[in-house]
Amino acid sequence: xxxxxxxxxxxxxxxxxxxxxxxxxxxxxxxxxxxxxxxxxxxxxxxxxxxxxxxxxxxxxxxxxxxxxxxxxxxxxxxxxxxxxxxxxxxxxxxxxxxxxxxxxxxxxxxxxxxxxxxxxxxxxxxxxxxxxxxxxxxxxxxxxxxxxxxxxxxxxxxxxxxxxxxxxxxxxxxxxxxxxxxxxxxxxxxxxxxxxxxxxxxxxxxxxxxxxxxxxxxxxxxxxxxxxxxxxxxxxxxxxxxxxxxxxxxxxxxxxxxxxxxxxxxxxxxxxxxxxxxxxxxxxxxxxxxxxxxxxxxxxxxxxxxxxxxxxxxxxxxxxxxxxxxxxxxxxxxxxxxxxxxxxxxxxxxxxxxxxxxxxxxxxxxxxxxxxxxxxxxxxxxxxxxxxxxxxxxxxxxxxxxxxxxxxxxxxxxxxxxxxxxxxxxxxxxxxxxxxxxxxxxxxx
Amino acid sequence: xxxxxxxxxxxxxxxxxxxxxxxxxxxxxxxxxxxxxxxxxxxxxxxxxxxxxxxxxxxxxxxxxxxxxxxxxxxxxxxxxxxxxxxxxxxxxxxxxxxxxxxxxxxxxxxxxxxxxxxxxxxxxxxxxxxxxxxxxxxxxxxxxxxxxxxxxxxxxxxxxxxxxxxxxxxxxxxxxxxxxxxxxxxxxxxxxxxxxxxxxxxxxxxxxxxx
Amino acid sequence: xxxxxxxxxxxxxxxxxxxxxxxxxxxxxxxxxxxxxxxxxxxxxxxxxxxxxxxxxxxxxxxxxxxxxxxxxxxxxxxxxxxxxxxxxxxxxxxxxxxxxxxxxxxxxxxxxxxxxxxxxxxxxxxxxxxxxxxxxxxxxxxxxxxxxxxxxxxxxxxxxxxxxxxxxxxxxxxxxxxxxxxxxxxxxxxxxxxxxxxxxxxxxxxxxxxxxxxxxxxxxxxxxxx
Numbered sequence: 100x101x102x103x104x105x106x107x108x109x110x111x112x113x114x115x116x117x118x119x120x121x122x123x124x125x126x127x128x129x130x131x132x133x134x135x136x137x138x139x140x141x142x143x144x145x146x147x148x149x150x151x152x153x154x155x156x157x158x159x160x161x162x163x164x165x166x167x168x169x170x171x172x173x174x175x176x177x178x179x180x181x182x183x184x185x186x187x188x189x190x191x192x193x194x195x196x197x198x199x200x201x202x203x204x205x206x207x208x209x210x211x212x213x214x215x216x217x218x219x220x221x222x223x224x225x226x227x228x229x230x231x232x233x234x235x236x237x238x239x240x241x242x243x244x245x246x247x248x249x250x251x252x253x254x255x256x257x258x259x260x261x262x263x264x265x266x267x268x269x270x271x272x273x274x275x276x277x278x279x280x281x282x283x284x285x286x287x288x289x290x291x292x293x294x295x296x297x298x299x300x301x302x303x304x305x306x307x308x309x310x311x312x313x314x315x316x317x318x319x320x321x322x323x324x325x326x327x328x329x330x331x332x333x334x335x336x337x338x339x340x341x342x343x344x345x346x347x348x349x350x351x352x353x354x355x356x357x358x359x360x361x362x363x364x365x366x367x368x369x370x371x372x373x374x375x376x377x378x379x380x381x382x383x384x385x386x387x388x389x390x391x392x393x394x395x396x397x398x399x400x401x402x403x404x405x406x407x408x409x410x411x412x413x414x415x416x417x418x419x420x421x422x423x424x425x426x427x428x429x430x431x432x433x434x435x436x437x438x439x440x441x442x443x444x445x446x447x448x449x450x451x452x453x454x455x456x457x458x459x460x461x462x463x464x465x466x467x468x469x470x471x472x473x474x475x476x477x478x479x480x481x482x483x484x485x486x487x488x489x490x491x492x493x494x495x496x497x498x499x500x501x502x503x504x505x506x507x508x509x510x511x512x513x514x515x516x517x518x519x520x521x522x523x524x525x526x527x528x529x530x531x532x533x534x535x536x537x538x539x540x541x542x543x544x545x
Numbered sequence: 546x547x548x549x550x551x552x553x554x555x556x557x558x559x560x561x562x563x564x565x566x567x568x569x570x571x572x573x574x575x576x577x578x579x580x581x582x583x584x585x586x587x588x589x590x591x592x593x594x595x596x597x598x599x600x601x602x603x604x605x606x607x608x609x610x611x612x613x614x615x616x617x618x619x620x621x622x623x624x625x626x627x628x629x630x631x632x633x634x635x636x637x638x639x640x641x642x643x644x645x646x647x648x649x650x651x652x653x654x655x656x657x658x659x660x661x662x663x664x665x666x667x668x669x670x671x672x673x674x675x676x677x678x679x680x681x682x683x684x685x686x687x688x689x690x691x692x693x694x695x696x697x698x699x700x701x702x703x704x705x706x707x708x709x710x711x712x713x714x715x716x717x718x719x720x721x722x723x724x725x726x727x728x729x730x731x732x733x734x735x736x737x738x739x740x741x742x743x744x745x746x747x748x749x750x751x752x753x754x755x756x757x
Numbered sequence: 758x759x760x761x762x763x764x765x766x767x768x769x770x771x772x773x774x775x776x777x778x779x780x781x782x783x784x785x786x787x788x789x790x791x792x793x794x795x796x797x798x799x800x801x802x803x804x805x806x807x808x809x810x811x812x813x814x815x816x817x818x819x820x821x822x823x824x825x826x827x828x829x830x831x832x833x834x835x836x837x838x839x840x841x842x843x844x845x846x847x848x849x850x851x852x853x854x855x856x857x858x859x860x861x862x863x864x865x866x867x868x869x870x871x872x873x874x875x876x877x878x879x880x881x882x883x884x885x886x887x888x889x890x891x892x893x894x895x896x897x898x899x900x901x902x903x904x905x906x907x908x909x910x911x912x913x914x915x916x917x918x919x920x921x922x923x924x925x926x927x928x929x930x931x932x933x934x935x936x937x938x939x940x941x942x943x944x945x946x947x948x949x950x951x952x953x954x955x956x957x958x959x960x961x962x963x964x965x966x967x968x969x970x971x972x973x974x975x976x977x978x979x980x981x982x983x984x
Contacts, residue, residue: 104872108861115860217601231598238600270580270616298610307624314639317609317619351642445856448817449917450845450873452838538817538844542808542852542929 100455102462109462113470116435123431124471127518130424131475132482134417135514139483141413143504145406159201159372160255161382161394163194165363168391180391185363190388197384199377200370202253207245207342208333208366209349210358212300212315214238215282220291225283236282242333243272243299244366245342253371256336260289261324264338272297272320273336276327281334287496289325296321299335301345303352311355316348375400421518424471425525432464432529436536443533444540457534464526465519472518479514480506580616583609584645584682586636586673587623588655593743595734602740605649607747613647613754620645628656629669633676640680648677649720649750650687653704654736657696667707674715686753687712688720688746691727695735720753722746763826764925764957765791765814770823772809783809785980786823793924794951796958798971805977807961808929814959815848815927816840828924845874849918849956851947853930855910857902863889863913864898870920881920888916891953892946908939915946919954926950928960932967944970 100108113120167181186205195203215236219225231237246254248266256263264271274297276286284291300315318341326336349360370392372381382392436443443456451459483504491501585591585605593603600606609619620643622636629652640648650673656666670687677685689705690696705723712719727742729735738746767789773782783806791797801807813820816832819840825832828847835843849870850856857866864885871881889898892912902910911931918926931947932940948970950956960967968974976983 100873101875108872111860111865214600233598235598235601296615312624314620314622314624317606317621319610319615319617321615441856442858444817445850445852445858446869446873447841448815448844448850448852448856449870450841450921452841452873454838455841455873538840539812542812542817 100451100458102458105455105458105462106466108459109466112435112459112463113466119431119434120467123428123467124474126427127421127424127468127471127522128474128478130417130420131472131514131518132479133420133475134414134517135476135479135510136483136486137413137417137479138410138510138514139480139504139506140486141406141410142507142510143483143487143502145403145410147502148402148406159375159378160253161370161372161378161385161392163368163370163385164391164393165361165366166391167389168386176395177393178391183362184389186365186368186390188364190390191365191368193388194368194370194385194390197381197388199373199381199384201373202250202371204247204250204253204369204371205339205365206367206369207339207346207364208242208361209245209301209342209345210360211241211243211335211345212238212302213241213278213335214298214300215278216295216297220282220284220295222288222291223283225281229281229283238300239281241335243301243335243337243342243345244333245337245339245345247339254369257327259286259325259327261293261322263324263326263336265323266338270318270320270341271323271337272299273324273326274322275334275336276325278334279325292322293324294322297335299345301348302358303349304355304358306353311353313352313355313358316345318345375403418517421521424518425468425521428464428467428522429525429529431467432460432526433532435463436460436529436533439533440536440540443536444538444542447536447538447540448542453534456536457530460530460533461523461526464530465523468519468522468525469515471522472515475518476506476511476514480504580618581614581646581683582618582620582643583613583647583649584640584643585619585621585623585649585651586632586640586677587621587649587651588627588632589623589625590654590737591621591623591651592625595730595737596740596743602743604651604743604746604750607744608649608750612747612751626655626658627652628659628661629653629666629673630661633669633673637673637676637680640677640682644681644683646683647754648682648685649754650674650677650685650717651720651746653690653708654696657690657700657704658736660700663700663703663707666704667711670708670711671714674711674717678715678717684754685715685717686720686750687717688749689723691722691725691738691742691746693727693736693738693742694729718753720749722749725749762792763790764793764795764828765789765959766824766826767810767814768824770810770813770820770825772806772813772821783980784813784977787977787980787982788823789975789982791957791959793957794955796948796951796960796970796972798968798974799959799961799977800963800965800968800974801977802963806980807963807977810977811927811929811959811961814925815850816843845870846921847924849921849923849926851911851914851918851926851928851931853933855902855907855914855934857910857913857917859902862899862901863894863905863909863916866902866913867917867920870917874921884920885916888919889913891919892916906939907935908942911935911939911943912946915943915950919950919956922954923956925957925959928958930962930964931960932962932964940964940966 164180165184165186167184169179169181191203191205217235219236225236229237248263251263263273279286279289279292296319298317298319300317302313302315305312372378378394382394385392446456487502487504494501591605593599596602605621609617620639622639624635632652674685687708689708690701709719725745727738730737730739767787770784770787772784773780799807799810812818813825814827819836820833830843867885867888868881871884886898889895892915894909894912897905897909932943935943944967947958951958960971962968
């Protein structure tokens with residue numbers, strides 16, 4: 100008997116005892132659902148935690164400071180920096196050409212004076228210190244951070260509301276939750292600031308005798324989004340070009356204590372390595388080029404180790420459930436063998452070998468496992484989605500980034516294959532027992 | 546350092562003016578609009594000196610924040626007690642550097658105060674407008690002097706004639722304020738217009754800039 | 758050779774079972790020959806050893822002592838897969854309760870023997886249809902056993918038994934579950950098989966009417982053939 104014929108016969112046999120088969124499939128399905136939902140949830144949780152660790156950026160992200168490396172502090176996530184060293188286009192090109200580097204995103208920061216809208220937004224509660232005596236919102240010193248917005252995906256930025264500024268040079272900005280705090284707006288109401296305007300003044304200092312005169316280059320920026328965290332030290336994210344214009348204006352003035360206009364053309368670089376495992380190698384290479392780096396690699400590795408343990412425990416729970424379900428398969432198959440002694444005898448009487456009978460019963464067990472795996476993966480995915488809906492409604496109410504649950508192909512394959520293999524193992528003894536039944540059973544018990 | 550920061554904030558705030566009051570009520574940014582640049586040349590009045598909230602009430606900030614397209618950038622070169630002669634030295638170089646699309650000039654208050662002869666004032670004004678034209682800047686708008694209690698009315702009329710003549714001799718545009726009467730910010734600072742006066746000046750510049 | 762020309766040769770066949778009360782001898786030194794295309798009825802009371810003889814002839818279990826040669830094969834030396842192959846290729850079984858698989862249609866039940874022999878699907882389907890037609894069930898191929906009458910089920914069983922063109926057909930009380938009309942029809946069908954299909958037929962029965970249709974009757978009494 101071929102495998103194909105055995106599968107066809109097994110399918111018929113499963114279909115004939117639909118009730119029992121359904122219960123067995125359900126048992127495996129529930130176990131597989133538990134396993135897959137736990138794995139889906141744990142994968143999502145892992146991604147979320149690592150996102151938090153990496154501030155939403157790539158795990159293999161490395162920050163390069165406009166400073167020389169401090170000798171003897173290489174194995175730290177955040178080593179102390181050495182002397183200032185400018186990052187120019189040559190340095191960017193040199194670092195981008197290093198082996199293991201997939202992306203280099205320059206960052207330009209510049210001090211600014213931020214003038215928020217005069218009147219506090221309706222329903223906001225600014226702190227007293229952020230208001231003028233007239234009750235209007237006070238302007239304040241901050242930093243604008245310019246990034247290459249076409250490569251924002253490579254940066255540790257999480258959007259809470261709206262979007263990042265457009266890349267076509269429009270006068271747009273995204274603000275951080277720190278800006279919301281200044282305006283006295285809860286994070287949950289981040290949408291309220293989207294569409295409003297702020298004005299930034301980029302300072303240039305002049306010497307006027309013994310005095311210092313500061314002139315501003317003023318720009319109106321429409322707020323198009325809110326990001327979860329401060330970007331570097333600044334609350335305002337703009338296009339790289341805007342930040343470069345600001346820096347060009349400011350850097351032409353005299354040096355004044357308090358206005359920390361960066362001397363380096365690029366304030367920092369965000370380098371993405373080709374995988375977490377290449378981060379140490381890339382950091383070393385950047386150090387050799389002559390720049391100080393920092394990356395949460397050690398933290399990420401320990402978090403990953405911890406999450407791996409959690410994943411193993413959760414998978415263990417699921418596997419135990421599957422093992423119990425497999426015992427159910429074994430029990431159901433043994434019952435089937437007991438009930439079908441006559442049928443087995445007939446099969447042998449018409450020429451089935453022991454191998455044929457074993458194959459038929461193994462395929463039956465495997466079919467139950469396979470169906471259970473598919474049902475379980477589907478149910479598990481739906482259960483995880485339901486759980487995610489509850490969790491996401493909470494996260495959304497807290498203005499936190501929501502969780503997105505995926506159904507990775509490898510998980511579907513693993514759970515379905517795992518269920519099938521377990522059921523095959525569980526069906527081995529019943530199948531062996533069926534194969535060893537004497538052919539004489541065809542004529543009734545001797 | 547805090548003190549330095551505070552001084553710097555005051556300086557920057559003083560140099561420029563205020564943002565448009567409305568925040569979310571302002572005109573939406575056209576996504577692909579190419580921004581124009583505005584350079585203001587003036588004296589302390591153009592910094593909103595003595596106003597309660599110069600950041601929001603000085604005429605350059607009203608013009609920039611409320612009346613010109615949102616993509617406009619502003620550099621306010623005005624500083625302290627500037628005469629036209631001083632502005633040529635201290636502020637016109639900014640036009641050389643920035644080559645702004647728009648230049649708004651409002652000077653004369655301190656010349657009046659110092660009693661600069663009208664002919665000399667006119668010469669300086671022609672020099673200033675000429676220097677701006679030579680800088681490669683775009684359109685130049687020059688406002689004349691409104692009535693203010695502290696101004697010598699006879700001299701004001703003569704100054705305005707000089708301004709009109711200087712503008713006429715160039716490609717600049719005259720922003721007429723001569724028939725306007727502004728109230729002083731207070732009795733002690735009767736050379737400085739009040740917030741309403743600043744808004745009126747801004748409107749006069751906006752009318753000229755947007756009508757061309 | 759003693760079995761030349763015979764489909765079945767049995768010599769000194771003894772067979773028994775261990776029971777709690779001691780060894781039970783079911784067949785005691787039995788010998789017989791069945792010629793090709795002969796129809797032989799094996800009769801006897803319950804427990805006389807009829808079914809055991811049939812099981813031994815069909816290779817459902819190996820003989821404990823003596824010789825059993827069927828279709829040129831010495832069953833005493835066959836085991837495992839060889840015995841399965843023997844059942845598949847040389848023997849056709851017809852059971853009292855038909856022995857059909859309830860989950861398969863009549864056509865699929867007939868195909869089953871061919872399926873086990875790895876006959877290609879298209880060929881076995883044609884063969885099964887022909888066989889069903891030959892037993893008068895051409896139009897019932899897609900019916901499952903529970904949708905067929907006893908007589909029809911037994912005809913399906915006969916068609917299945919003939920699927921591999923066996924040399925010997927073994928029938929165990931083939932009319933035991935049938936009414937009189939169906940019994941006559943099945944007996945007519947069975948009686949025609951040696952002529953139509955060239956096979957030898959051994960029918961175990963305790964029904965004298967069935968035995969009467971055989972060429973020869975072998976009566977088992979206490980594990981031995983009677984006179």
